[in-house]
Amino acid sequence: MTKYLADTYTNGYTSDGKWINPIQGEEPFSIISFKYGGLDSLGDPLGYINGKLSKSYNDLFKIPLNEQIVSGPANPGFFGSARNDISWYRFSLSFNVIYRMGYYFRKNSLNYYLLFKYGEGDYEFKDRWQKPGDEAVTNVPAMSYPVDIRRNSFYANSDINVLKADNIKLNDIRLGYSLAPTNSFKSLFQRLELFTYLSNLNLMIWKANKMGIDPDFPSGLKLPLSVSAGVKIDF
Amino acid sequence: MKTILILSIAFISLTFISCKKFLDEKSDATLATPSTLSDLQALLDNYYSMNCQFPAGSEVFCDNYYLTLEDWEGIYWEYERNYYLWQKDANNIADWQTPYGSICTCNIVLESLKEIEYSKTDIDLANNLRGAALFLRANYLYSLVQLYAKGYDIETSNSDPGIPLKLSTDFTQTITRPSVKETYNQIIHDLKESIPLLPVTVSIKSRPNKAAGYGALARIYLTMGEYELATKYADSCLMINDNLIDYNLLDINSDNPIERFNKEVIFQAVTSATSPLDPSICKIDSNLYQTYDSGDLRKWILFRENGDGTFGFKGDYDGGSENYGHSFCGIVTDEQYLILAECYARTDKPQKALEYLNRLLEKRYESGKFTPITESDPNKLLTIILNERRKELLFRGLRTSDLKRLNKDSRFQITIERDLGGKIYQLPPNDNKYVAQIPEMVIEMSGINQNP
Numbered sequence: 001m002t003k004y005l006a007d008t009y010t011n012g013y014t015s016d017g018k019w020i021n022p023i024q025g026e027e028p029f030s031i032i033s034f035k036y037g038g039l040d041s042l043g044d045p046l047g048y049i050n051g052k053l054s055k056s057y058n059d060l061f062k063i064p065l066n067e068q069i070v071s072g073p074a075n076p077g078f079f080g081s082a083r084n085d086i087s088w089y090r091f092s093l094s095f096n097v098i099y100r101m102g103y104y105f106r107k108n109s110l111n112y113y114l115l116f117k118y119g120e121g122d123y124e125f126k127d128r129w130q131k132p133g134d135e136a137v138t139n140v141p142a143m144s145y146p147v148d149i150r151r152n153s154f155y156a157n158s159d160i161n162v163l164k165a166d167n168i169k170l171n172d173i174r175l176g177y178s179l180a181p182t183n184s185f186k187s188l189f190q191r192l193e194l195f196t197y198l199s200n201l202n203l204m205i206w207k208a209n210k211m212g213i214d215p216d217f218p219s220g221l222k223l224p225l226s227v228s229a230g231v232k233i234d235f
Numbered sequence: 236m237k238t239i240l241i242l243s244i245a246f247i248s249l250t251f252i253s254c255k256k257f258l259d260e261k262s263d264a265t266l267a268t269p270s271t272l273s274d275l276q277a278l279l280d281n282y283y284s285m286n287c288q289f290p291a292g293s294e295v296f297c298d299n300y301y302l303t304l305e306d307w308e309g310i311y312w313e314y315e316r317n318y319y320l321w322q323k324d325a326n327n328i329a330d331w332q333t334p335y336g337s338i339c340t341c342n343i344v345l346e347s348l349k350e351i352e353y354s355k356t357d358i359d360l361a362n363n364l365r366g367a368a369l370f371l372r373a374n375y376l377y378s379l380v381q382l383y384a385k386g387y388d389i390e391t392s393n394s395d396p397g398i399p400l401k402l403s404t405d406f407t408q409t410i411t412r413p414s415v416k417e418t419y420n421q422i423i424h425d426l427k428e429s430i431p432l433l434p435v436t437v438s439i440k441s442r443p444n445k446a447a448g449y450g451a452l453a454r455i456y457l458t459m460g461e462y463e464l465a466t467k468y469a470d471s472c473l474m475i476n477d478n479l480i481d482y483n484l485l486d487i488n489s490d491n492p493i494e495r496f497n498k499e500v501i502f503q504a505v506t507s508a509t510s511p512l513d514p515s516i517c518k519i520d521s522n523l524y525q526t527y528d529s530g531d532l533r534k535w536i537l538f539r540e541n542g543d544g545t546f547g548f549k550g551d552y553d554g555g556s557e558n559y560g561h562s563f564c565g566i567v568t569d570e571q572y573l574i575l576a577e578c579y580a581r582t583d584k585p586q587k588a589l590e591y592l593n594r595l596l597e598k599r600y601e602s603g604k605f606t607p608i609t610e611s612d613p614n615k616l617l618t619i620i621l622n623e624r625r626k627e628l629l630f631r632g633l634r635t636s637d638l639k640r641l642n643k644d645s646r647f648q649i650t651i652e653r654d655l656g657g658k659i660y661q662l663p664p665n666d667n668k669y670v671a672q673i674p675e676m677v678i679e680m681s682g683i684n685q686n687p
Contacts, residue, residue, distance in 0.1 A: 009525065009527065009528045011528070011529035012529050013525070015544075016543075016544035019521050058601075061529050062529040062530065106544075111542045113540070113542070114542045117490065120542070146488055148488060149488050149535065149539075149540070150487075152540075153540055156542070
């Protein structure tokens with residue numbers, strides 16, 4: 001930090017937990033959002049000002065920090081991995097399970113500004129408010145053009161879009177089959193093993209969020225599975 | 236015999252008659268050389284070559300923005316990737332070449348003005364052209380010395396190497412590097428000479444006027460630490476044009492809320508385009524974003540949310556629609572207000588400093604939500620003014636110069652960092668990396684000294 005910068009203003013403060021929040025008394029990487037009050041009868045998102053529902057977005061961005069919802073840290077508090085090796089006759093199997101608990105993430109949500117400007121949509125689009133009465137079944141705001149960026153920003157940064165990120169994953173598997181040489185080949189090598197190794201599996205065993213989102217890849221684009229196979233020879 | 240002699244003398248003397256005219260004939264009829272004042276006006280009116288060739292380096296080097304590792308790796312040119320990290324082997328030729336190209340055009344105009352014949356009724360136009368050429372040349376020289384030389388330091392300016400002063404089109408001239416002080420002297424001399432020649436009003440803001448001349452001098456004197464002189468010229472500038480846009484009247488939902496040639500722009504100038512500043516990858520420092528209060532409209536006018544938690548810049552004073560990575564660097568009234576606020580604060584006139592600062596900020600906050608600043612402690616007031624300067628003048632080509640001069644003051648020193656995927660690159664105060672390397676081929680051809 002430098003001596004140069006002014007005090008950080010915290011009215012209407014939100015954060016995705018991706019960088020350090022320069023606020024004293026808060027955890028450095030916590031996710032902070034607006035308290036979401038659902039949709040009104042016109043499909044506009046509502047927030048709370050002094051405990052009352054409001055859609056005055058200009059004023060919502062001025063509410064003090066203590067009225068914001070702090071969901072929790074964006075970094076796992078409790079994490080580790082367990083590697084298991086099993087061998088049975090000539091087969092050997094090794095796999096790595098990683099677990100991360102105690103953290104949150106902000107999921108991608110429908111952003112009308114990006115939709116109109118870049119054509120970037122979101123799965124939520126089908127759930128948006130379309131007719132009166134929808135506000136009882138959905139939280140996704142109605143499409144409005146031209147975009148009101150404060151309304152847009154309020155929805156994107158509200159706590160309705162913050163989910164628990166706890167998950168347990170199977171990350172890689174190695175399967176091997178080894179051969180001992182027959183008499184005639186004993187002089188060439190001692191042992192030969194054929195193996196195949198799969199990594200970047202990202203096979204989800206359990207996750208906390210009910211929306212089917214992998215917290216490591218909120219946009220749904222995953223790293224490609226990497227498969228390698230080979231022969232291991234001991235001389 | 237006599238006839239032959241007479242005939243040969245007559246014949247030879249014939250050849251003497253049209254010698255002068257002969258050499259004046261163009262060697263190739265398709266070459267166009269300027270021959271009228273309107274030709275010269277056309278040369279200076281060439282917007283792209285006279286207003287858009289300022290070096291982008293000063294904006295690339297500073298801490299207004301950052302790039303992610305993926306975006307940085309995606310930059311096509313290696314020299315641009317290295318330039319972003321202040322590497323000495325970047326070898327960015329464009330930032331040197333394009334300003335000198337524009338300077339050459341200015342010199343052509345200045346030399347042609349001495350040779351072209353024009354009537355008495357055109358004297359005003361000829362003076363305007365001379366003033367404009369001097370103004371442009373001075374501004375380009377200033378932009379070069381900001382990038383390729385150390386910051387102006389009263390103690391070392393006589394020995395710090397400046398930049399070659401091309402004041403004529405003679406390309407056989409030996410190239411040398413005069414001192415920083417001599418460079419600044421030339422720039423100031425050109426500007427002072429241009430001001431009486433420039434008109435008060437111009438039909439289009441890409442042409443310089445008197446206010447532009449005053450504004451440029453104010454900016455230069457501030458960089459030099461000459462606060463009294465900077466005050467005088469900023470004041471003269473604002474006396475001609477002191478308009479401020481009320482940000483309440485702008486559409487915050489627009490992608491480019493500030494339009495080109497708006498009423499605060501005195502002289503239009505932009506840098507060349509460069510990949511690191513491309514709006515699609517140029518992301519604003521999140522710490523900087525948090526320094527804007529909730530009632531401060533600049534938070535909504537200057538920045539846009541990228542949708543992934545990062546912010547981009549949309550407050551381009553060039554209107555933004557043609558922005559592929561350039562930065563505005565012309566003369567604007569808000570800069571003059573801040574120059575006055577800073578200089579008054581530094582010369583112990585806090586009331587006047589507050590007057591100008593508050594006049595500016597009032598137009599940047601929501602109506603009725605602005606509480607005028609009343610800080611009277613000189614240290615704290617200066618800090619406030621410098622912070623507002625940072626918040627107001629983003630992407631105007633000024634930050635690196637400010638960093639260079641403020642880093643000399645222990646109260647305001649900072650080290651800039653670039654984080655590329657965990658690897659940190661640093662730019663400490665007064666580091667040599669603040670001074671760009673002169674292109675290799677220039678050193679080879681001219682023999683001038685390279686920057687350390």
